[in-house]
Amino acid sequence: MPTPRFSIGIDLGTTNCALAFVPLDDEAKSEILGIPQWETLSGITESSALPSFLYLPEGAVAVQIQGGAATKEEWIVGRLARKKAGETPGRVVHSAKSWLCHHTSDRTAQFLPWGADDIARTSKISPLRASALILSHLKGAWNSRFAHGGPDFEFNSQEITVTVPASFDSAAQRLTLMAAQEAGFPETIRLLEEPQAALYSWLEQHDFASDLVSKLPRDGIHHVLVVDIGGGTSDFSIFEFRWQSRSSAPEIKRQAVGDHILLGGDNVDLAIAHLLEPRLIGERGKLSGPQWDDLVARCRDLKEKVLSTEGRPEASFSISLPGRGSSLVGGSRTAQLTCAELQTVLLDGFFPECDGKAYPYRTQAALKEWGLPYASDCAVTRHLAEFLRGRPRVDAILFNGGSLRPRLLRQRICQQIGKWQGSLPLLELENSHPDFAVARGAALFGRSLYRKTEGIAAGAARAVFLEVLRERPPELGDRARPALVCVLPRGASLEQQFDIAGVPLEVHTNRLARFQTYYSARHDSCKAGDIVNWNEGEFHPLPPLETVIKLVDPASAKTFNTVPVKLIASANQLGLLHVSCVSLDHRVKQSWPLEFSLRPHENDEPSLRTAAVSKVSVQITSNVTAAALEAARLQIQHSFARCTNQRDLITATRLLKKLEQILGIAKSEWNAGLVRSLWPALENCMARRKTSADHEEAWLILAGFLLRPGFGAAGDDVRIDSLWRLRNQGLYFLGKRGKCQEYILWRRVAGGLTQQRQEQILAPELDKIRTRKKLLPELIRLAGSLERLPNQAKTELANLFIDMASDLARDKKHCAPYLAALGYILSRAPLYAGPETVVSPDLVERAYETFRQFDWEAPELAEMPGLFLRAARVVGNRSFDLPKALRHRIAAKLENVGVAPQKTAKLKEFISVGGSERISFHDESLPAGLILTES
Secondary structure: OOOOOEEEEEEOOOOEEEEEEEEOOOOOOOEEOOEEEEOOOOOEEEEOOEEOOEEOOOHHHHHHHOOOOOOOOOOEEOHHHHHHHOOOHHHEEOOHHHHHOOOOOOOOOOOEOOOOOOOOHHHOEOHHHHHHHHHHHHHHHHHHHHHHHOHHHOHHHOEEEEEEOOOOOHHHHHHHHHHHHHOOOOOOOEEEEHHHHHHHHHHHHOOHHHHOHHHOOOOOEEEEEEEEEOOOOEEEEEEEEEOOOOOOOOEEEEEEEOOOEOOOHHHHHHHHHHHHHHHHHOOOOOOOHHHHHHHHHHHHHHHHHHHOOOOOOOOEEEEEEOOOOOOOOOOOEEEEEEHHHHHHHHHHHHOOOOOOOOOOOOOHHHOOOOOOOOOOOOOHHHHHHHHHOOOOOOOEEEEEOHHHOOHHHHHHHHHHHHHHOOOOOOEEEOOOOOOOHHHHHHHHHHHHHHHOOOOOEOOOOOEEEEEEEEOOOHHHOOOOEEEEEEEEOOOOOOOOEEEEEEEEEEEEOOOEEEEOEEEEOOOOOOOOOOEEOOOOOOOEEOOOEEEEOOOOOHHHHHHOOEEEEEEEEEEOOOOOEEEEEEEOOOOOOOEEEEOEOOOOOOOOOHHHHHHHOOOOOOOOOOOOOHHHHHHHHHHHHHHHHOOOOOOOOOOHHHHHHHHHHHHOOOHHHOOHHHHHHHHHHHHOOHHHHHHOHHHHHHHHHHHHHHHOOOOOOOOHHHHHHHHHHHHHHOOOOOOHHHHHHHHHHHHHOHHHOOHHHHHHHHHHHHHHHHHOOOOOHHHHHHHHHOOOOOHHHHHHHHHHHHHHHHHHHHOOOOOHHHHHHHHHHOOOOOOOOOHHHOOOHHHHHHHHHHHOOOOOOOHHHOOHHHHHHHHOOOOOOOOOOOOHHHHHHHHHHHHHOOOOHHHHHHHOOOOOOOHHHOOOOHHHOOOEOEEEOOO
């Protein structure tokens, strides 16, 4: 490999990116690379900053940009994309970096631009892909300038460092590396926390003795706070400076980092948009989803324009929102914003004065089912007060990030910290180029490592813990007490290995198990192996590690249900955690590495799939004894082996009652582990369906019961793959009984079916529905449960069912199946599908206008309240929510027929969807992998 010539530092920012470089063979200062990018549809410019925006041009525009050779789905990165965010926001992706740390979303799924319908769902991109495209653009910019110099000048030959927020956890760090890998970066790249990079940049530009030591009142040790507030996050870090004399170089150690706070310039843009919306369309008006996106983009530009000037408080700036045809805003509307108003938004809303003992507000109202999980409290000062509580006194502060350009914000922070520390003066360290400090610092860090010179000492930013279950004596019941074992202490140096052998731990074998990890920035004194009690305020979950602790020796697999283990943990040079379970039993000489699951909603990782279909029986802990479970499995096999001429014919009801007797508990108490553990026995009897119509009917009923709702337990994707053979084989007995049960089965497991499979199920039935010929109620309910169908298909079904239900209601005939199906088709918050499946609110309005004439208390309309409680619910997204006036009319109608106000409240304001409203066994699907024994 060629010898590197440069150290490259990349600031992968939420709003802007930058690339800096510094030669490795001399003492030259760091430089910023000019990045070519589209400025207009016809012109390319070069700029030091690359806006973190991506634009997918329309077909004709793509041809114009690409000179008549348009490539499909060619995203444009940079200044033109940012400009287009205010013109065609539905075709622009932004804040991809913020999505990387959003654990409740699948960061590899294609859903950006978020909430937009301007482009096809298949043309959208994932946060991972968006980040990769930005990094790829930066790589191309380097090569276009330097690669002609030879192999040793090419991008992949250099020392490369990419920065991430200090608050990024291990999962978000790994996703950043995955994005770099997808962009074609070399495997040798490293990550660096942004506050560290900002400090490296300051050290390059300043003399330590004259600019820091001489201005501080005491000798020996000082603490510097770095406050980094960018477009998407607020990052706090404390660094300790320790030196022997004023003339010697200091020892610098990163001492503390804050928790992840999704709070930055994006939130300010939203606040300004909320302020200006009533001025544009009136107090009672509300912008549509696309109009709102347009306004937010324009507020972003307006904010930067206002803050870039030192205008008088009364200075006024205008913002215009163009009309969109016959939409709410008929023509262009204009509103004014003064400097004083913006300062009020910033100081009172985001940087208010507060007590040093203040805590951020944590309210459920700020949560969203979809979209970025912005901080509940937007007051940066309260978050900062919480971070500094219990920390060493701060002597100096270094500001970084575009959101802190206004002088008044930096003054407010300094005043607040000084007040909290007893009015002691705080030295502000000058940062002359905050927009590029992070990139410069990353390049300098890379050179420091390459030369093996002294740098900032920074071990693990947080202590990391694994959840364990404490054993309890049988007389105290089955409920175990959760605890946490520290596997990586805060401050641990990179590559330091921790051998945790003194804790009596056992691990379940030959079954899928979850290893839930937590991190804490507060438990400074915890050592590896310490056991602590979990509490919600101090421990934050990471995506769980899921694996099968598989014994390779078949004899051992039958002998051991658990194996005593020790843990070995370390963090590598990239700051990523590795944990292994090592057997302590001399008869089992194995170890098992634990890998992070980065897809919390989709358990389809190749390693997991391979483990689930291995020859080893995959078991999930059930709430019955192993003997009872085995007896139940044998009963299932025996029941389906019976011939048709026996006197007691097989039925699902009889079989379930027999299983209740064997297991000793009612089927309503069977947990997810138990029902999934019974599936292999039923799966082996699939061919027995052809014995008789009774056999087939019983098998279909039991399959739906054991696999519902089709997702939630690890390995469910493999189980649904197996069940799908039923679809390919078809029914052996084509009577009405079997068909009804097949419809019910697919409805019960619909959450585990991909969009393609849902379409395949509906396709042969669609003509029946369109012609209304011999429609079984079970078919109608099945159609409603297929949430992943394309919006076009769901819209057709909605219109058909509205018409059919209204015709039946007019004749006072039973129409419950149609109303129930409509409740799911029109739902604002689907049970298992994503936001791309939500149909237009116009359909809900059509349904209401059609049904409001009927008496909703009539027996045939008993499903009407459920329909509109789902269809008119507020989810906090303007593209999905109904107009306020319509929601209130529907709520009043529901209350008039006896629906409780606490239920209709969900139609009036946003209330987070609770776990009880989700059809999922996820919370009880897997046991904790580690057991803490009492020995």
